[in-house]
Amino acid sequence: xxxxxxxxxxxxxxxxxxxxxxxxxxxxxxxxxxxxxxxxxxxxxxxxxxxxxxxxxxxxxxxxxxxxxxxxxxxxxxxxxxxxxxxxxxxxxxxxxxxxxxxxxxxxxxxxxxxxxxxxxxxxxxxxxxxxxxxxxxxxxxxxxxxxxxxxxxxxxxxxxxxxxxxxxxxxxxxxxxxxxxxxxxxxxxxxxxxxxxxxxxxxxxxxxxxxxxxxxxxxxxxxxxxxxxxxxxxxxxxxxxxxxxxxxxxxxxxxxxxxxxxxxxxxxxxxxxxxxxxxxxxxxxxxxxxxxxxxxxxxxxxxxxxxxxxxxxxxxxxxxxxxxxxxxxxxxxxxxxx
Amino acid sequence: xxxxxxxxxxxxxxxxxxxxxxxxxxxxxxxxxxxxxxxxxxxxxxxxxxxxxxxxxxxxxxxxxxxxxxxxxxxxxxxxxxxxxxxxxxxxxxxxxxxxxxxxxxxxxxxxxxxxxxxxxxxxxxxxxxxxxxxxxxxxxxxxxxxxxxxxxxxxxxxxxxxxxxxxxxxxxxxxxxxxxxxxxxxxxxxxxxxxxxxxxxxxxxxxxxxxxxxxxxxxxxxxxxxxxxxxxxxxxxxxxxxxxxxxxxxxxxxxxxxxxxxxxxxxxxxxxxxxxxx
Numbered sequence: 011x012x013x014x015x016x017x018x019x020x021x022x023x024x025x026x027x028x029x030x031x032x033x034x035x036x037x038x039x040x041x042x043x044x045x046x047x048x049x050x051x052x053x054x055x056x057x058x059x060x061x062x063x064x065x066x067x068x069x070x071x072x073x074x075x076x077x078x079x080x081x082x083x084x085x086x087x088x089x090x091x092x093x094x095x096x097x098x099x100x101x102x103x104x105x106x107x108x109x110x111x112x113x114x115x116x117x118x119x120x121x122x123x124x125x126x127x128x129x130x131x132x133x134x135x136x137x138x139x140x141x142x143x144x145x146x147x148x149x150x151x152x153x154x155x156x157x158x159x160x161x162x163x164x165x166x167x168x169x170x171x172x173x174x175x176x177x178x179x180x181x182x183x184x185x186x187x188x189x190x191x192x193x194x195x196x197x198x199x200x201x202x203x204x205x206x207x208x209x210x211x212x213x214x215x216x217x218x219x220x221x222x223x224x225x226x227x228x229x230x231x232x233x234x235x236x237x238x239x240x241x242x243x244x245x246x247x248x249x250x251x252x253x254x255x256x257x258x259x260x261x262x263x264x265x266x267x268x269x270x271x272x273x274x275x276x277x278x279x280x281x282x283x284x285x286x287x288x289x290x291x292x293x294x295x296x297x298x299x300x301x302x303x304x305x306x307x308x309x310x311x312x313x314x315x316x317x318x319x320x321x322x323x324x325x326x327x328x329x330x331x332x333x334x335x336x337x338x339x340x341x342x343x344x345x346x347x348x349x
Numbered sequence: 350x351x352x353x354x355x356x357x358x359x360x361x362x363x364x365x366x367x368x369x370x371x372x373x374x375x376x377x378x379x380x381x382x383x384x385x386x387x388x389x390x391x392x393x394x395x396x397x398x399x400x401x402x403x404x405x406x407x408x409x410x411x412x413x414x415x416x417x418x419x420x421x422x423x424x425x426x427x428x429x430x431x432x433x434x435x436x437x438x439x440x441x442x443x444x445x446x447x448x449x450x451x452x453x454x455x456x457x458x459x460x461x462x463x464x465x466x467x468x469x470x471x472x473x474x475x476x477x478x479x480x481x482x483x484x485x486x487x488x489x490x491x492x493x494x495x496x497x498x499x500x501x502x503x504x505x506x507x508x509x510x511x512x513x514x515x516x517x518x519x520x521x522x523x524x525x526x527x528x529x530x531x532x533x534x535x536x537x538x539x540x541x542x543x544x545x546x547x548x549x550x551x552x553x554x555x556x557x558x559x560x561x562x563x564x565x566x567x568x569x570x571x572x573x574x575x576x577x578x579x580x581x582x583x584x585x586x587x588x589x590x591x592x593x594x595x596x597x598x599x600x601x602x603x604x605x606x607x608x609x610x611x612x613x614x615x616x617x618x619x620x621x622x623x624x625x626x627x628x
Contacts, residue, residue, distance in 0.1 A: 074354045075352075075354065075355060077402050079402050079403075079443055083358065083381075083443070084358040084402065084443045084445070086355055086356070086358075088352055088354070088355060090352075114597075114598055115598060117596075117597050117598070117611065118611075119596065119597065119611055120353045120596040120597065120598070120611070121350050121351070121353070122353070122596075122598060123350045123351075123352050126350065127350075227605075227625045228625075253598065253600060254599055254600035254601060255593065255594070255598070255599045255600070256593055256599070257354075257405070257406065257593045257594065257599070258405055259400075259402070259403055259404055259405045259406075261402065261403035263403070264402065264403065266402065266403050268354070268400075268405075268406075270599075273593075273599070273600075273601070275600065275601070280591075280601050281590065281591050281601055281602075282591060283589070283590070283591050284407075284426075284428035284429045284432070284591075285428060287564070289590060289604075289627045289628050290627060295627065299603075299627075302605075303600075303603070306606070307603065307605060307606035308606075310606040311606050
């Protein structure tokens, strides 16, 4: 099937009448995913959005429930967003990140209804990456510029149009509903060519990385590796797989709500006990935890690396901390088994 | 899908100043209906998030035992926003409770075994739950000797004084209380937990040790338990780390790849030996 680029606004406008449609939009100097009210607002550029798509499912700030306490009792009201949604123009790395977050919000004991309801009700329309950026390393972490994990439809850019590939039943239904024209053989050839020519030039060797992390918690390398890091947390806020949050009350007298906000393991208060004790006292422990979480703990718990190689942390770090270099350094370190 | 973030409204029926320094209060909370109570099946060692609407929520170990129907008990130190708000709450007010959360003491494994419970300071809360559970007439026969070694800086800081007095008299339990320095009118032991444990602990044979207290007490008691021959699989500990969600999602209470809230708070020494020392 084929979707001509000039038809995108009208395609999205049709979807808007039935779904909440999220697409990359230009906001000031950068792009991010937002709900659009007109198909013309969607901006598909060559590069990925500045902010990941996770916010659609796991907002930076979200009301869990509101409450009202009176003499008669306590009234709680939770609103679960069950609106049907389409996310248009998501990149394969960001789509894959959601399949990783699914493990967290649907763990062995608990389900998070806010996140999971949105996930269930959303159709993911992805667009492959013909020209991966120099900071992209998806192919080093089990991804790829045309990877379909987490997607329902994949669009492949062939110049004036996108070739539409069906990934799931949900995607198939949407494509049928949209009534895309069939792709010609020439279109298909162009799509295959685009896929072949898309090169992720940056490779991070992760061979043996996990084995190393399994034994190097007490290695002196952690004393050095974090030194440049300011602990600003920018990487965690821009990371499509970071999911840490805080829960706070926002209230006036007896009326209020409980809210969860993104939080970051880079911050000292994150783990500070009421007693004053802090298990991750310095930047060393916090930075080590971030690396360990993504490349060891998550692998131990869910069998996958919690990094999709989107490169946002590399592009946006104020002190040029580069996770690719950090991983190389860790991999090259001499592991010590003693503590 | 059950919403794990929603608290159960409960009535604060008693706000009791537990210790002489007034920093620990024990709260007795009553379920508003039988249905609510059924929705909260818990075991000794589990915790819950207590919330004061408008201030927030914080996790606390459950001090009551499931053998005590109708209410929940929490002993809370005044350290932050939520605990301070709780301390100031009037009886009759509404409190939110979210749980029960976490795993529990492996009481099934204790069956047919002796048990020594070692507690220090105000970390005695879930240990009280455990002792009360095992002492229940329906269950007491399941276990061998039950020994409780409980210490505090001074007599005024011991929790649950009435209960301790009753346990003193009971043939079902061997209670040893100790304080750090001698004071007038104290007839119990004087000395730190590690030394007292070395002196009075039962044989490690066929015995589980459950230990909960300040880090310094744990640090010095651990070698004593090893010396007494307790294998690491039969030393049970309960951890504390800062928590928010209590359900393994918010990401802050991890020790290595384990979340204290979801995979703990109860761990064996053997399990902890496999984890980094980040707690």
